Structure formats: structure tokens, C-alpha cells
Amino acid sequence: MLLRLDGLQVEYAARGGTVRAVDRGSFEVPEASIVGLVGESGCGKTTLARAITGVMPRAARIHGGRMLFRDKDLVTATPAEWRDILWRRIAFIPQSAMNALNPVHRVGAQIAEVLRVRGGMSRAAVPARIAELFDMVGLDPARQLDYPHQFSGGMRQRVGIAVALALNPDLLIADEPVTALDVIVQRQVLDTLRDLQARLRLSVILVTHDISVVAYVCDRVVVMYAGQVVESGPVAEVLERPSHPYTMGLTNAFPDLARASDTLVPVGGYPPDLRDPPKGCRFAARCPFALDACRSIDPPLLAAGADRAVACLRADEAETLREEARNPERWAAISASAD
Amino acid sequence: MGSHLRISGLTKHFPVRRSLGQALRGERPAVRAVDNVSFELAPRDAVGLLGESGCGKTTTGRLLLKLDAPTAGTIEVDGADLATLRGPDLREFRKRAQLVFQNPFDALNPRLTVRRSLAEPLINAVIPQAEHEARIRRALDRVHMRGVGDLLEKYPHQLSGGQLQRVVLARALILDPGFIVADEPVSMLDVSVRAGILNLMREIQETYDLTAIYISHDLALVRYVAQRTLVMYLGALVEDGPTQEVVSAPLHPYTRALIAAVPVPHVDQPRGPLPIKGNISDARRSYAGCRFAERCPMAVARCVAEPPALRDVAPARRVACHLI
Numbered sequence: 001m002l003l004r005l006d007g008l009q010v011e012y013a014a015r016g017g018t019v020r021a022v023d024r025g026s027f028e029v030p031e032a033s034i035v036g037l038v039g040e041s042g043c044g045k046t047t048l049a050r051a052i053t054g055v056m057p058r059a060a061r062i063h064g065g066r067m068l069f070r071d072k073d074l075v076t077a078t079p080a081e082w083r084d085i086l087w088r089r090i091a092f093i094p095q096s097a098m099n100a101l102n103p104v105h106r107v108g109a110q111i112a113e114v115l116r117v118r119g120g121m122s123r124a125a126v127p128a129r130i131a132e133l134f135d136m137v138g139l140d141p142a143r144q145l146d147y148p149h150q151f152s153g154g155m156r157q158r159v160g161i162a163v164a165l166a167l168n169p170d171l172l173i174a175d176e177p178v179t180a181l182d183v184i185v186q187r188q189v190l191d192t193l194r195d196l197q198a199r200l201r202l203s204v205i206l207v208t209h210d211i212s213v214v215a216y217v218c219d220r221v222v223v224m225y226a227g228q229v230v231e232s233g234p235v236a237e238v239l240e241r242p243s244h245p246y247t248m249g250l251t252n253a254f255p256d257l258a259r260a261s262d263t264l265v266p267v268g269g270y271p272p273d274l275r276d277p278p279k280g281c282r283f284a285a286r287c288p289f290a291l292d293a294c295r296s297i298d299p300p301l302l303a304a305g306a307d308r309a310v311a312c313l314r315a316d317e318a319e320t321l322r323e324e325a326r327n328p329e330r331w332a333a334i335s336a337s338a339d
Numbered sequence: 340m341g342s343h344l345r346i347s348g349l350t351k352h353f354p355v356r357r358s359l360g361q362a363l364r365g366e367r368p369a370v371r372a373v374d375n376v377s378f379e380l381a382p383r384d385a386v387g388l389l390g391e392s393g394c395g396k397t398t399t400g401r402l403l404l405k406l407d408a409p410t411a412g413t414i415e416v417d418g419a420d421l422a423t424l425r426g427p428d429l430r431e432f433r434k435r436a437q438l439v440f441q442n443p444f445d446a447l448n449p450r451l452t453v454r455r456s457l458a459e460p461l462i463n464a465v466i467p468q469a470e471h472e473a474r475i476r477r478a479l480d481r482v483h484m485r486g487v488g489d490l491l492e493k494y495p496h497q498l499s500g501g502q503l504q505r506v507v508l509a510r511a512l513i514l515d516p517g518f519i520v521a522d523e524p525v526s527m528l529d530v531s532v533r534a535g536i537l538n539l540m541r542e543i544q545e546t547y548d549l550t551a552i553y554i555s556h557d558l559a560l561v562r563y564v565a566q567r568t569l570v571m572y573l574g575a576l577v578e579d580g581p582t583q584e585v586v587s588a589p590l591h592p593y594t595r596a597l598i599a600a601v602p603v604p605h606v607d608q609p610r611g612p613l614p615i616k617g618n619i620s621d622a623r624r625s626y627a628g629c630r631f632a633e634r635c636p637m638a639v640a641r642c643v644a645e646p647p648a649l650r651d652v653a654p655a656r657r658v659a660c661h662l663i
Contacts, residue, residue, distance in 0.1 A: 040529035152618055182391035182556060187600040187613060209530065212602035216610070236606040251604060253534035255559035257586060258603040264563065266535030270499045 001068075002171060002203045003029040003052070008065035008075075010044070010051050019274050021047040024228040024311075025065060026301055029171065029220075032201040034194070036214035036235065038250075039224035042271060046095065048224070049173050049207045053092045054082045069171070087118045091169035095176050097160030101148040108144030111163050119167045133162040138192050154185035161193065165200070172197075175207040190217050211254055215239055223247050226271045226282040229301055233308030243310040243318040245287045248325035268334030281313070288330040289314055289321050341382030341550040342435060342518035344403070348412035349376040351398050355623060370622045372398040374574040375412070377649070380552070382517075385544050387561030387582060388554045389597075390571035393622060396554045399571070400520045403552065404436050405429075416518065434464050437511040439521035443503035443528075447495040453506055454491040460514050478509040481547075482539060501532035508539065512547070522554045540564050558601050562586055567655075570594050573622055573630045576649055580656035590658045592635045629661070637662055 008025030011018045022044040029035050039045045050056050052067060054074065067074040069090070077085065094100055101110055108130050115121040115129055131141035137158040148156060157177060164172055177193070178186040194217050197204050206218060214221050215235060222232040223244065231244040242248045249267035269286040272278050281299050284290040294313055301311040304318070314321060324330055352369035361368055373395040380386060390396045401407040403414060405421050414421040416432065424432055440446035447456050457475045466474065479485045482505040495503060504524070511519055524540065525533045541564055544551055555561050561568055561582065568585045570578040570593065578591040589595045596615035602608065616634045629635070632642040641661050649659040 040531060154618070182619075183558070184391065184596060184600045184613060184615060185618075187602070190602075191610075191612075210602075211530075212604045215604050215606055216602040216608065239604060239606065249531055253531050254604045255534075255537070255557075255563055256603055256605075257559050257562065257598070257601050258605065258608065262563075264534035264537055266533075266538065267531035268535070270501070270532075 001028050002031045002070065004066075004068040005048075005052075006066045006068070008048065008051060008067060009063040010047050010056070010060055011063045012047075012057070013059045013061075014275070017275065020063065020227060020277075021060070021274060022051065022227050023277070024301060025051070026229050026309075027222040027232050029203050029205060032197070032203060033219040034197055034204040034206055034217055036211075036218035036221040037205055037207045037224065038209065038211055038214055038221060040209060040271070042274075043224040044227040045207050045224050046175055049092070049175055049205060052171075052205070053090055053173055054086060055092075087114060087164075087169065088167045089169055090171045090173065091164040091167070092173040093157075093160045093164050093175065093177055095179075097177070098153050098156045098180060101156060101159065103148050105147075106145055107148060107151070107159055111144070111159070111166060114163055114166045129166070130162075133166060136165065136196060137162045138188075152185075154181055154189055157181060157189055158192065161189075161196070165196065165202075168200070169202070171203045171205070173205045173207070176209070177206065178213060179208070179210070186213075187216075193217065211239060211250060212256075223250070226277065227274055228282060228311065229309075230283065230312070231308075231310045232301075233304075237308060241318075241322065243304055243308065243315055243322075244283075244312050245289050245314075245321060245325065246283045248322060249286070249331070252325065252331070263328055265328045265331050268331060281311075286334055288334060289324070340517055341384075341548045342380075342417050343382050344380040344518070344550065345415040346379070346403070346412070347377045349399065349402060349409055349414065350374055350411040351395075351402060351407065352410045368623055371574045371625070372622065373402065373409075376571075376574075376576045377412075378569060378576065378579060380550055382550055383548060384567060385551045385565045386553070387565030387568040388552055388571065389556070389558060389561050389568055391556055391597075391619065393573075393619065394571040395574040396556075396571050397522055400438075400522055400552065400554050404438055404520055405432065406438075430464070434514045435517045437514065437516040437519045439511045439519055439524050440507055441523040441526065443500060443507045444495075446507045447503065447510075449495050451494075452491065453493055453495075453498075456495075456506065457491075457510055457513055460510060464514055466514075474513055478513040481512055481543065482506070482509045484509065499532070500528050501535060504528060504532075504536050505539070508536075508543070512543065516549065518550045518552075520552045520554065523556070524553065525560060526555070526557065537563050558586065558598065570597070573620060575630060575659065576657075577631065577659045578657070579649070580653075584656065590652065590656070590663050591631075591660050592637055592662075593631045629659070 005025045005027055010022040011020045025048045037045045062075055111130050112126045115126050130144050134141040139158050178189050218235050221235045221238050223230050225246045231247050242251055252265040253267055255264060267286055272282055280295040280297055284294040299311045299313045301309050304310040304315050351373040352371055354369050357368050388396045402409050458471055461471050484505050525536050553561060553565050565582050568582040569576055572593045578594045589598050596613050599613050614636045628643040628645050629647050632638040647659045647661045649657050652658050652663055
């Protein structure tokens with residue numbers, strides 16, 4: 001296992017106390033695989049991804065849990081150890097990588113900085129390595145002398161991938177790498193990412209809100225809700241046969257070009273306030289299957305069959321609930337009470 | 340009553356800064372945002388205007404609402420030419436045609452309560468004060484927000500994204516428009532909330548007598564709310580037809596690539612290279628032939644030399660391609 005997160009908790013210092021943005025960051029990233037980390041705005045997926053890079057906002061701190069990267073616990077890593085890890089072992093493409101390039105410097109010079117400062121590469125070796133990286137991500141090597149504004153959005157995203165791959169990392173963390181791109185460019189960038197992952201035997205954590213992107217490129221998926229991992233497993237299993245009612249709701253609500261079935265079923269209500277999370281299951285207030293027990297017991301994330309985990313008191317009944325979840329009526333009662 | 344729109348030869352060029360050389364040669368470079376677009380909408384049509392960023396879909400929407408003046412071409416709404424509307428007729432048009440904004444998080448004034456935001460169009464349209472309360476109640480009914488507590492006294496920051504988008508919709512409907520343009524109405528919303536808004540738009544479309552244009556880059560959304568789809572590429576209309584047919588059997592090579600590129604939430608889906616070459620071309624250039632030709636895997640010599648006209652190829656289907 002390349003990376004194993006176990007009960008990671010990340011808190012932000014805020015006015016009048018702390019907000020625990022990530023309360024249960026528990027999942028695994030096998031060697032050479034793409035793991036999708038999905039959830040809606042505010043669910044903690046970006047915070048969790050940033051924690052794995054060690055680059056967090058000043059107000060954030062890790063409150064508990066472990067992050068084992070090849071058996072080394074990153075939670076206790078010193079700043080000196082992080083300098084060795086970041087970019088060389090774990091690299092990331094930030095959410096707005098498209099706009100992260102400095103407009104007054106040539107694109108090549110900005111990659112050179114990573115190679116020279118982080119990688120200790122000699123000045124003479126740099127241009128060849130940049131050309132190699134450009135070629136790898138599908139850019140014309142001659143364009144390393146261009147400025148960022150001469151690149152389209154998709155090309156700048158490719159530069160972001162090139163920078164992240166500059167020092168041959170083992171793990172790449174990409175936060176919404178294709179969200180702002182048009183669908184054709186999105187597909188081309190995803191194809192490049194998948195291709196590089198296979199060729200370099202990389203592992204990738206792909207943070208996204210879009211389950212169709214997960215279905216297209218990922219091997220495994222981790223679903224987050226209100227700061228907690230609620231379900232994880234192989235993509236084919238989780239998306240086609242979800243076990244957590246939130247995952248069932250997500251797949252019901254997602255527009256699908258390929259299927260004729262033509263009603264989208266919304267998940268009523270909205271996520272809880274993380275400054276004051278409810279007792280019990282955090283999804284209970286929006287869940288059509290919630291029992292009284294769900295409102296008092298916070299269900300732990302437990303193994304559900306080989307290679308899957310789910311946090312639901314009614315996980316044993318998943319088969320039946322999945323059938324019922326297809327019925328829009330079941331969700332309507334909650335929708336009626338507003339979104 | 341739903342509006343009837345007839346758009347012919349609609350063109351909008353935005354001038355761009357010219358170089359000294361261009362000035363000396365007397366050239367006037369321009370971005371051809373919308374180029375010779377023609378279509379007709381019957382009352383109660385629900386049409387999706389689909390395309391990638393920079394294809395001219397938003398500009399088209401602005402022209403249809405008379406928020407911008409076209410460089411050439413005409414727009415007739417219920418028989419009246421938009422370009423010549425003045426005085427009372429223009430005010431009437433402003434009531435009849437409404438825009439639903441893209442981003443609900445900044446479509447409402449943060450300093451105004453929901454009640455005041457909803458009253459604003461009524462004040463502008465000089466509706467007697469006595470009718471305001473009833474109109475506001477009715478608009479909230481339409482978006483299923485009537486029962487929501489003291490909603491009217493709340494400020495935008497106190498509402499969720501889904502609630503905000505419902506208020507934005509209520510505001511667009513409060514003057515009983517005949518025609519709405521919704522520009523990426525749900526692109527800022529989370530999936531679980533988005534489904535509810537899409538269902539609501541469908542319901543409004545079915546219940547009220549409205550002509551609607553949904554502008555979007557998202558084919559799955561367009562398919563959900565629009566019976567007919569128009570596809571734009573670099574300012575030109577390239578395909579027009581019933582949504583179901585455009586999705587299941589696209590004719591224009593660009594539409595084919597676009598549909599092949601849309602990921603679906605299932606593991607078994609087609610992968611592999613798309614039937615398209617290169618990157619989106621420069622909108623400042625003028626094209627002797629088809630503007631998609633240099634990216635088209637099927638292009639022949641004629642495509643580069645001669646612009647394809649948008650022509651009827653089947654009942655209710657039009658395509659601008661020499662090869663169809």
C-alpha cells in the first residue's frame with residue numbers, strides 16, 4: 001500500500017472555536033492506481049488532499065489520526081523530512097493550476113525553478129528535462145519559451161501536470177484538474193493523465209465533485225460527506241452498487257447522457273454546519289432510510305465485503321435500500337422540506 | 340403567452356485592438372462572436388444552446404434580450420423588430436423577456452432582503468404597490484418556496500445555493516414573462532441540489548406558457564430541460580434538431596466529437612481518442628470555408644474552400660456540413 005490514511009482529523013481555527021473540516025479521513029491508495037476523492041462543496045475533500053501534501057493554510061492543523069506513506073507516518077514528519085517528500089515523493093496540482101503560473105515569466109523558467117531548487121539539477125540539464133516533460137504531457141517542447149497567456153486553459157493545465165511530474169513523484173494529488181475545462185479538452189487532459197499514470201506507474205488522488213470523471217479514469221473511489229469518508233471501494237462496485245444512502249442519492253441526482261431513464265432525483269436538505277455537527281450520522285437528516293438509532297449513533301466506517309468500506313448502520317440492508325432508493329417518492333418527503 | 344422569435348442573419352463582431360500595420364492597411368480586426376446565425380422559436384419551445392467557451396452562446400443570449408446590439412441581422416420577437424423598439428414598446432419587451440443568471444451567489448444584491456429583491460422588477464415595471472404582496476407570494480409558489488418560514492425577510496447570505504437559485508428564478512418569473520434566457524443556470528450548484536432546480540425548470544416550462552432558451556456547455560443538462568438543441572461552434576450554428584436525435588445520432592462532426600467527449604457516471608463507457616484534431620481555433624480569423632475544417636477528421640478540399648450553409652437534412656433537422 002502506497003498511502004494509508006487512518007482516522008485523520010483536520011481542524012481550522014475560527015472565530016469562536018474550531019471547525020473540524022475533516023473528521024474521518026480514512027482510505028487507502030494502492031500502488032499505481034487512480035483514486036477519486038468525491039464529495040460536494042464543503043465536504044472536506046480539498047482540506048484532506050492538502051493535508052497529504054503537508055501544505056496547509058496557517059489556520060489548519062492536524063488534530064489526530066495517521067497518514068502512512070510507505071509506512072512512514074507523515075503526521076509526525078519534520079519540516080526537513082517534508083522538504084524531501086514534497087515534489088520528490090508527493091506532488092500536487094492545485095485547484096487553480098490553470099491560473100497558478102506567473103504571467104511575467106516564461107513557462108519553461110517556472111518549471112526550471114522546481115528542477116533546480118527542489119531537484120538540485122544542473123543548469124545545463126534543465127532544458128532537456130523540460131522538453132522531455134512537455135513531450136510527455138502532449139505539449140510542443142519548443143513552447144517552453146512562451147509566456148502563460150500564449151497557452152489555452154487546457155495547455156496550462158498540462159503545464160501544471162508537467163511541473164508536478166518534474167521530479168518523478170510516486171503520488172500525484174490533483175485537485176479538480178479538469179473542472180474549468182471544456183468537455184473536449186477535459187477528456188483529452190484526462191486521457192493524458194491516465195496514460196502517464198500507466199506509463200510511469202504513478203498513483204494519483206483525483207479530487208473532484210464529478211462522479212462521471214471518476215467513472216472515466218479512476219480505479220477506486222472514496223466518497224466524503226460533511227468531513228467524513230462514508231464509503232470507499234473499486235469504482236465499478238461503488239458507483240454501480242452503492243452501499244451508503246448518500247452515494248445512492250448522488251448517483252440518482254447525476255444527469256446521465258447514456259441512459260434513457262429520465263428523472264433526476266434530488267437529495268433534499270443541506271449538509272450540517274460543521275461548527276456544530278449533529279450527534280449520530282451526519283447524513284441522517286437528509287436520509288430517507290434513517291432510523292431513530294441513526295440520530296444518536298455515529299456509524300463507524302467498517303469493511304463491507306472484500307475491498308469495500310461503508311459507514312452506515314443499515315449497511316447490511318444495502319441491497320434492499322438500493323432498490324428503494326430508485327423510487328423518487330422515497331426522497332420526496334425530504335425534498336419538500338426545502339433544499 | 341409564450342413568445343415567438345425569428346432570428347435571421349444575427350451577427351456580432353467585437354472590435355479588438357489593431358496593430359499599427361493593420362491600421363495602415365485599413366484593417367479592422369474583430370472577434371466574430373456570433374456569425375450569421377438564423378433560427379426560429381415557436382411559442383413554448385424549450386431550446387438548448389450548446390457549445391464550448393467562446394463559441395458565442397452567451398453573446399447570442401445577450402443579443403436576444405437586447406442587452407447588446409447586433410452588428411448585423413435582425414431579431415423579431417412576436418413580430419416586432421428588436422432594433423426599432425422604443426418607449427412603451429421597449430418597456431413592454433423588458434417585462435416579457437427575462438434573464439436567469441448563471442451564478443445565484445452573486446445574482447442578488449447582498450444588501451437587499453429577498454422581499455426587496457423580488458419587488459425590484461415590480462417597481463421598475465411600475466406595478467401598483469397594492470399588487471406587490473400577491474405577486475411575490477405567487478412567484479414563491481411557483482418555485483415551491485412558499486412554506487419556507489421568514490424567507491422574505493432574509494438576506495442572500497442566509498440562504499443555501501439551491502434556495503438562492505429558486506429566488507433568482509422567482510424574480511425572473513414575477514412579471515409573467517413570455518420568454519426567458521437561462522445562462523448556465525445550474526453550473527454553480529452541487530449535484531444533489533442541482534437535480535431539484537432542473538426538475539423545477541422542467542415543471543415551470545411545462546406549466547407556464549413560456550418560450551425558454553437554456554444556454555449551457557453541459558449536454559446532459561440541455562438534454563434534461565430542452566426538447567430542441569442548437570449547437571454552436573466558433574460563432575456559427577452548426578447543428579439544430581430535436582435533442583433526443585442530436586444526442587443519439589449527431590450529424591455534424593463537431594457534435595459527434597462533443598457527444599463522444601461527455602463522460603457518463605458508469606464504468607463501461609467508450610474510451611479512446613476523440614474524432615477531433617487540435618485546439619479550438621482563433622475567433623479573430625475569417626474563414627473561407629468551414630470553421631471546423633482544420634479540426635475535422637473527415638474534411639475534404641471543399642470544406643476549406645466553401646462555407647457550408649445550415650440546411651435542412653431531415654424534418655426539423657438542420658446541419659452545416661458539406662459531407663452530410
